[in-house]
Amino acid sequence: MTISQFQDQFGIIGKSKEIKDLVDIIMQVAKSDISVLIYGESGTGKEVFARAIHGYSNRANKPLVSVNCGAIPEGILESELFGHKKGSFTGAMENRRGYFEIADEGTLFLDEIGEMPLTTQVKLLRVIETKEFMRIGAETVTNVDVRIIAATNKDLQNEVDSKRFREDLFFRLKAVTFNIPPLRKRKGDIEELALFFLKSYSEGNHITTPHITNEAMDILKNYPWPGNIRELKNAIETAIALNKNGTLDEFSFLPLLREIDKDISNQRNLPVFLNKTPEDADRELMYRALFEIKKDLIELKDLIYRRQDEINNIDEVLPLADVEKNAIVKALEKTHGNKRMAARLLNISERTFYRKMKGYEL
Ligand SMILES: Nc1ncnc2c1ncn2[C@@H]1O[C@H](COP(=O)(O)OP(=O)(O)O)[C@@H](O)[C@H]1O
Numbered sequence: 001m002t003i004s005q006f007q008d009q010f011g012i013i014g015k016s017k018e019i020k021d022l023v024d025i026i027m028q029v030a031k032s033d034i035s036v037l038i039y040g041e042s043g044t045g046k047e048v049f050a051r052a053i054h055g056y057s058n059r060a061n062k063p064l065v066s067v068n069c070g071a072i073p074e075g076i077l078e079s080e081l082f083g084h085k086k087g088s089f090t091g092a093m094e095n096r097r098g099y100f101e102i103a104d105e106g107t108l109f110l111d112e113i114g115e116m117p118l119t120t121q122v123k124l125l126r127v128i129e130t131k132e133f134m135r136i137g138a139e140t141v142t143n144v145d146v147r148i149i150a151a152t153n154k155d156l157q158n159e160v161d162s163k164r165f166r167e168d169l170f171f172r173l174k175a176v177t178f179n180i181p182p183l184r185k186r187k188g189d190i191e192e193l194a195l196f197f198l199k200s201y202s203e204g205n206h207i208t209t210p211h212i213t214n215e216a217m218d219i220l221k222n223y224p225w226p227g228n229i230r231e232l233k234n235a236i237e238t239a240i241a242l243n244k245n246g247t248l249d250e251f252s253f254l255p256l257l258r259e260i261d262k263d264i265s266n267q268r269n270l271p272v273f274l275n276k277t278p279e280d281a282d283r284e285l286m287y288r289a290l291f292e293i294k295k296d297l298i299e300l301k302d303l304i305y306r307r308q309d310e311i312n313n314i315d316e317v318l319p320l321a322d323v324e325k326n327a328i329v330k331a332l333e334k335t336h337g338n339k340r341m342a343a344r345l346l347n348i349s350e351r352t353f354y355r356k357m358k359g360y361e362l
């Protein structure tokens with residue numbers, strides 16, 4: 001199977017070198033039973049990659065069990081993982097199989113492994129090493145054959161150094177380690193992802209796939225996406241759900257513009273490259289281009305929000321009609337007379353806008 005075929009089969013979008021390299025490694029290690037540790041910020045696709053590893057392994061027709069170690073209360077995590085015998089503690093009404101048994105001959109995906117309590121870590125290491133464990137309250141051992149894939153957005157070495165994570169378990173888990181870079185470090189993938197989510201959401205909801213303008217796409221490409229692919233997917237879905245005319249334009253992504261502004265105030269100083277290589281020079285050009293685009297976006301944003309601030313800052317009480325007329329005049333000024341945009345700024349229909357203009361003899 002080629003890298004692209006693998007990506008198609010497991011729904012992994014992205015043509016960046018980062019993604020291609022990751023897929024390459026995954027295809028190599030999937031077939032063995034070696035433990036895999038996946039690093040990546042929230043929303044970068046850790047679970048997607050875990051599924052792909054399982055799906056391409058010889059265990060593919062056995063279960064993949066996903067456990068979010070951060071979401072399960074500490075007190076019940078062990079019984080969830082290892083199961084329990086009826087009557088072993090208050091509330092243990094029945095014998096219960098744990099995730100290890102359910103995942104037998106398959107894969108156990110331990111998400112947010114950095115959140116696992118130290119006592120549970122000891123037991124986990126023992127199961128990984130001996131391939132056997134006891135259900136809570138049981139006297140006999142149960143044998144399991146489970147491949148472990150763990151994921152975290154924490155720096156586990158750092159957790160080990162501060163004694164929150166056991167070093168022996170860490171060494172065991174990190175046989176193969178890879179890091180999924182955040183979306184802001186592989187901006188080249190944004191457009192393809194955006195178009196994919198645009199299409200899949202509209203098809204899933206039986207609506208015509210909206211057109212997306214270049215201006216809107218520029219916003220998506222320049223936004224830093226702290227929530228990564230999950231956030232991009234949500235932003236597209238919200239924009240489609242609120243869309244009325246079949247075109248996603250810059251106004252569809254206004255909430256993102258506000259964030260870009262915050263972001264840029266932290267990044268005013270462009271990186272300076274000494275001893276430039278051609279690659280550095282390219283990068284610098286790209287930075288400058290991005291910087292220019294961001295500046296344009298911020299001006300656009302200001303245009304829209306300054307109006308709001310002015311309204312909020314007025315102490316004086318004016319006749320409502322004056323305020324309305326004033327708002328219309330300002331909207332026209334700021335949009336250089338573009339009535340469609342002015343109406344959007346004022347959040348009224350174009351028809352209402354024309355009617356009001358006429359009413360105020362503008
Ligand atoms: N490379 C990718 N191609 C397509 N969709 C992706 C990709 N990576 C992540 N996604 C989607 O983004 C969302 C978050 O992915 P997920 O694997 O749950 O992230 P994480 O586990 O790192 O928080 C999911 O809806 C997933 O399908």
Ligand SMILES: [Mg+2]
Pocket residue numbers: 043046047111
């Ligand atoms: Mg996840």
